[in-house]
Amino acid sequence: MxxxxxxxxxxxxxxxxxxxxxxxxxxxxxxxxxxxxxxxxxxxxxxxxxxxxxxxxxxxxxxxxxxxxxxxxxxxxxxxxxxxxxxxxxxxxxxxxxxxxxxxxxxxxxxxxxxxxxxxxxxxxxxxxxxxxxxxxxxxxxxxxxxxxxxxxxxxxxxxxxxxxxxxxxxxxxxxxxxxxxxxxxxxxxxxxxxxxxxxxxIDQQGDGIGKAIEWIKQNYSRPFTVEDLAKLTNMSVSALHHKFKAVTTMGPLQYQKQLRLQEARRLMLSGSLNVTTAALEVGYENSSQFSREYRRLFGQSPFKDIKALQKNVAVETLENS
Missing domain, CATH: 2.60.120.10 (Jelly Rolls)
Structure with missing residues (x-):
């Protein structure tokens, strides 16, 4: 590290x-x-x-x-x-x-x-x-x-x-x-x-390659895909895609998708517009139990407890860009 x-x-x-x-x-x-x-x-x-x-x-x-x-x-x-x-x-x-x-x-x-x-x-x-x-x-x-x-x-x-x-x-x-x-x-x-x-x-101006892979996941994070599918879409080998993607984003394509899903679900629940089950479905999870496990792994506690704690905290805004 x-x-x-x-x-x-x-x-x-x-x-x-x-x-x-x-x-x-x-x-x-x-x-x-x-x-x-x-x-x-x-x-x-x-x-x-x-x-x-x-x-x-x-x-x-x-x-x-x-x-x-x-x-x-x-x-x-x-x-x-x-x-x-x-x-x-x-x-x-x-x-x-x-x-x-x-x-x-x-x-x-x-x-x-x-x-x-x-x-x-x-x-x-x-x-x-x-x-x-x-x-x-x-x-x-x-x-x-x-x-x-x-x-x-x-x-x-x-x-x-x-x-x-x-x-x-x-x-x-x-x-x-x-x-x-x-x-x-x-x-x-x-x-x-x-x-x-x-x-x-x-990277952003390239018509294919890593820039296209990142943009595709951002636009389609709720859709299931494989790294092989993404490699074909971007005209790259699986190994080259994984290596370059991780170099730029610090993680693999599927992990990147997972984090985008969980962050969006958190935002939806925090806004009060969706409950846990509906938010999980909205971002692409078919199994709410899997969603809760992965949510806890990223945010440290269950969706319900996390959102309740955030709503009491003045720092509900994301801190990364402040």
Whole structure:
């Protein structure tokens, strides 16, 4: 199991007072607009703020394409066999849907966890790549997991400052926010981990192969299938499909399907629209007992107890992208 530790205060062997000052400035701007618990959607459709004033235990969920910056606090992320800790000044980028679990550590009323989130799509990334004339095909042909942690710099923090200044200016926000978002994507593409972005754009644009496999499962997770069926659909051998799929998502195709099913069933039950049996059928389970066993294995308790506990918890929102 790989465990990664990130801390901007020691990343270069010494403190960075300018970076810390910019981070504190953003924190101050954020606290002026965010006083409640949980996640708040701003007037900018793709921009949200999260605040938690207490520790939150590990909560399974799904990473969706997004860029998340921690302003204060620490988060622990389980992604496949990897454990990633990231702190104030670190950011997490996810470029495909990835089942994962997240935990907020050490938060309290005096020092709450605060994070910012930008949602994007691979099409938006591809658009920036083409307009900027960046080479789409990555030099490194080795597939990497579709998420990574990096460290913010002054230019990136300045873009967040500009975005936060638009929160109380609806007309300007409507026009300028999307331009700032494109600048952020460009900055990430040109940064140290830009090749991850490029690789995922390349995968997404392929007419067949691993990108098609991931998209097919996302659209058809309630349908039964075999790895052999998926291999034929994507014009790949079974061994190649399994190897590449696991490299990108940290798990095999059937496990990926199972986690998507269970996450969707959890969402349906949490919304109050379906009971356990109906939710199980809705996501493709024919046997409610099997559903309950696999649900308990992923979430740690029975569907009924899990949903009841979540409904009492202010952290009902998924934590992965906060």
């Amino acid at each position: 790989l465990e990664q530790q990130f801390d901007f205060r020691t990343s270069s062997g010494e403190n960075n007072p300018i970076h810390a000052m910019e981070l504190n400035r953003i924190l101050g701007m954020t606290e002026k607009i965010m006083h409640t618990e949980g996640r708040m959607q701003t007037i900018i459709p793709f921009f949200s703020v999260a605040r938690y004033s207490h520790q939150i235990p590990m909560i399974p969920g799904v990473l969706t394409p997004s860029f998340c910056l921690i302003l204060q606090g620490t988060k622990k992320l389980h992604l496949g066999q990897d454990i990633i800790h990231y702190h104030a000044g670190d950011y997490l980028v996810s470029v495909i849907d990835l089942p994962a679990s997240a935990q907020i550590i050490g938060a309290n009323k005096q020092s709450p966890y605060i994070g910012l989130r930008i949602d994007f799509t691979t099409k938006e990334i591809a658009s920036v790549v083409m307009e900027a004339g960046i080479n789409v095909k990555p030099k490194d042909k080795k597939l990497n997991t579709g998420a990574y942690v990096g460290k913010s710099d002054a230019d990136l923090l300045e873009l967040f400052i500009r975005l936060l200044k638009l929160i109380d200016k609806p007309q300007e926000a409507h026009f300028l926010s999307s331009l700032i978002k494109r600048e952020m994507i460009f900055h990430l593409l040109m940064g140290e981990y830009g090749h991850f972005f490029l690789q995922q754009v390349f």
